[in-house]
Amino acid sequence: MLEHITAMLALLGVLSLFCQWLGWRLRLPAILPLLLCGLLLGPMLGFLKPDAIFGDLLFPIISLGVAIILFEGALTLNFKEIKEHGGMVTRLVTLGTAITWVCISVATHYLIGFDWPMATLFGALVVVTGPTVIVPLLRSVRPKTELSSILRWEGIVIDPIGAILAVLVFEYIGVAADPTTHVLHALTSMLLVGFGLGTLCGYLVGLILRNNLLPHYLRNTAVLTLMLAVFVASNLLQEEAGLLSVTVMGIWLANMKGVEIDDILEFKETLTVLLISALFILLAARLNADALIRLGWQGLVLLAVVMLIARPLSIWCCGVGTSLSSADKWFLSWVAPRGIVAAAISSLFAIKLEKAGVAGAELIVPLVFLIIIGTVVIQSLTAGRWAKILGVTAGSSQGLLIFGASQFSRALAKTLKANGVTVLLADNNWDNIRLARMENLAVYFGNPASEHAENHMNMSGIGRVLVLSPYRQLNPLVSFYFQDVFGREKVYGLNNNDSTSSSNSARHQLSESYLRQLCLFGDAVSYSKLASLMAKGASIKSTSLTANFDYSMFMAQYGQSAIPLVYLQGGKVKVISAADRVALTSGVELISLIPRDAKPAAIVNITQP
Known part of the structure; x- marks a missing residue:
């Protein structure tokens, strides 16, 4: 029995x-x-008889x-x-x-x-x-x-x-x-x-x-x-x-x-x-x-x-x-x-x-x-x-979930919010979440791939995910989870094949499938690089490109060290990744990271940010 x-x-x-x-x-x-x-x-x-199994219990x-x-x-x-x-x-x-x-x-x-x-x-x-x-x-x-x-x-x-x-x-x-x-x-x-x-x-x-x-x-x-x-x-x-x-x-x-x-x-x-x-x-x-x-x-x-x-x-x-x-x-x-x-x-x-x-x-x-x-x-x-x-659906979800509420992520979220984009920051670090709340940003404290997040995290209007956290072992979990939710093409991550990593042994390497995901902001951009630039006084800037001030003039002003991040065009949000070759024309709102010591460019490539 x-x-x-x-x-x-x-x-x-x-x-x-x-x-x-x-x-x-x-x-x-x-x-x-x-x-x-x-x-x-x-x-x-x-086959299953609960009363017989548990009795008075x-x-x-x-x-x-x-x-x-x-x-x-x-x-x-x-x-x-x-x-x-x-x-x-x-x-x-x-x-x-x-x-x-x-x-x-x-x-x-x-x-x-x-x-x-x-x-x-x-x-x-x-x-x-x-x-x-x-x-x-x-x-x-x-x-x-x-x-x-x-x-x-x-x-x-x-x-x-x-x-x-x-x-x-x-x-x-x-x-x-x-x-x-x-x-x-x-x-x-x-x-x-x-x-x-x-x-x-x-x-x-x-x-x-x-x-x-x-x-x-x-x-x-x-x-x-x-x-x-x-x-x-x-x-x-x-x-x-x-x-x-x-x-x-x-x-x-x-x-x-x-x-x-x-x-x-x-x-x-x-x-x-x-x-x-x-x-x-x-x-x-x-x-x-x-x-x-x-x-x-x-x-x-x-x-x-x-x-x-x-x-x-x-x-x-x-x-x-x-x-x-x-x-x-x-x-x-x-x-x-x-x-x-x-x-x-x-x-x-x-x-x-x-x-x-x-x-x-x-x-x-x-x-x-x-x-x-x-x-x-x-x-x-x-x-x-x-x-x-x-006709009560949210329509095309242009909002962004950003995993990792670091200084760079908070600055990017504030700029996106100022341009009317729905942004939600998620992080396991309470200090980062506290600072984001003080800046009046929507936050979720915890793992966004958890069951609790599924039941309690408000994802209304969110259609894409940016993985910007320093948690190398948690990033793949979040990425794979949201690839199942939104599709592979809607989840972006930084270049995680960072040569500056403290360990390059096989046991610390990330899976090949994760490394093949869409690289945010270009192959040369890693979490450590973004953190370093922000520590040195870099800022997130929103620039309206017009016929009088096009992308070539933008690059001439800020130089090749400027890193284009996201641009808004026709009510849609476009996230820039290493796989993109985009021509930024007039009528675009470009959001970019400008290093403090940005210098004018000698040669401008207007087809690839």
């Missing part, structure tokens, strides 16, 4: 990895292969998994970023949630035959969307920046709100006598315990991190352990208050001044990916095939109500008085896939309701999964075409 359980756990890990890889390879949300895998192994083949595993997922999502909730997207997000997670809840609850009552308490519980479970499903969809669709931001932040904020709403409805169902008074008491206790303990522990953990009271290797483990302790303690003080506590704790840490949580986020990201993968397979494997079939046409009609009535009504009511166009609202009306929180919390409550003998409890999970599968599959396959019909 023990060997069987061990084998099933190992198989679960391998299948999780394969499904995540398959989702990445097919450019689809990983939830699709995960769900299909769980359905195949569970209801169809009867299944409920605690699901509970702790949901807590970690919500905590990781809360750590990304920076209020400054939410405010930038206006009042639409606030309306969606308040008024929009209420409208969606009422519409789905009423439809569930009349279509499925649930009594009103069970119908309102189901409505509360499926009001949530999720960034783990929405972000991959947005990457493939590429809508306008404001629409992408609204959907991304709605998915993050609404998760804990939906969880709290579901808990309150569950409390109402579980009490036979005077449920209203009980729910009011439970709500009061939940808010006091959740906000009180969450805020207190978030502040104390923040102080520990800010004052470096823990060695670096214990930071991630300590935060995870303390978070789980807060979750359990809150549930002991008030049943089901733990989810609110860990959410508040995460939000507090995300917004506390002087507390760096990026390394914690990276650790939680890895853990969350593992949990999401395993939970989806396990939860799908628990589905009752007969119950799913019993839903019949009524379940499909309910899916239609969720997609075609509840969501559009919510968007159009919340969009009153905003700057969103009709096309924007129609696009938002179509994109609201459900994700892991709905699946996990529904399974969590279904277990309790079935133990309590509540009628209809066995249909909760199949119905939730029907909504998840329907919204994810249909919207993933149609959102791109719908966005093009409405």
Whole structure:
């Protein structure tokens, strides 16, 4: 028996990895292969039986998994970023949630035959969307920046709100006598315990991190352990208050001044990916095939109500008085896939309701999964075409992601931004990111090729990548990752075959495929050369080439030591590489690096910058 359980756990890990890889390879949300895998192994083949494997431990595993997922999502909730997207997000997670809840609850009552308490519980479970499903969809669709931001932040904020709403409805169902008074008491206790303990522990953990009271290797483990302790303690003080506590704790840490949580986020990201993968397979494997079939046409009609009535009504009511166009609202009306929180919390409550003998409890999970599968599959396959019909796509992405926020990169980004080009700087070095933020540049602290970056880095308007970092071993990873995203011709890197490198042994050499990529700014330009020129006082200059001041005159003024970097022509951004032979004519805005001691050129080559 023990060997069987061990084998099933190992198989679960391998299948999780394969499904995540398959989702990445097919450019689809990983939830699709995960769900299909769980359905195949569970209801169809009867090979994977989570209840038999985990027994009484299944409920605690699901509970702790949901807590970690919500905590990781809360750590990304920076209020400054939410405010930038206006009042639409606030309306969606308040008024929009209420409208969606009422519409789905009423439809569930009349279509499925649930009594009103069970119908309102189901409505509360499926009001949530999720960034783990929405972000991959947005990457493939590429809508306008404001629409992408609204959907991304709605998915993050609404998760804990939906969880709290579901808990309150569950409390109402579980009490036979005077449920209203009980729910009011439970709500009061939940808010006091959740906000009180969450805020207190978030502040104390923040102080520990800010004052470096823990060695670096214990930071991630300590935060995870303390978070789980807060979750359990809150549930002991008030049943089901733990989810609110860990959410508040995460939000507090995300917004506390002087507390760096990026390394914690990276650790939680890895853990969350593992949990999401395993939970989806396990939860799908628990589905009752007969119950799913019993839903019949009524379940499909309910899916239609969720997609075609509840969501559009919510968007159009919340969009009153905003700057969103009709096309924007129609696009938002179509994109609201459900994700892991709905699946996990529904399974969590279904277990309790079935133990309590509540009628209809066995249909909760199949119905939730029907909504998840329907919204994810249909919207993933149609959102791109719908966005093009409405004309809300971002169009040709002329923006640049620059990996490496050195002095040169920051100067280039400032000049590009001044010329109306979208620029995002990414770096693992906090000092570089801090300096870039002080210069009001968009930044991402961390590895841009990570899973966390995929879910949280705003790539709206970005169409090309410049690898300008000194991290020789990380540069190939970033380059290959974005070559898969944008194509090989959209990723540029500096000449990395630098003879000044500290080691030329075979073990330190980069792969030939990486060295064959497009060399930025010419074969003679390396990171060390750019850093040296900037240290000696070189500057980034933007020059308008006209009939009266053409490229030959530019070179005559600044000499052959000037390094052309990028030029703008006809609303398009052209990155200069070693493979380019361009003729710079009038009407071009040339951005170049001018050494401090640049001298006039004796001979000018006007065809090759």
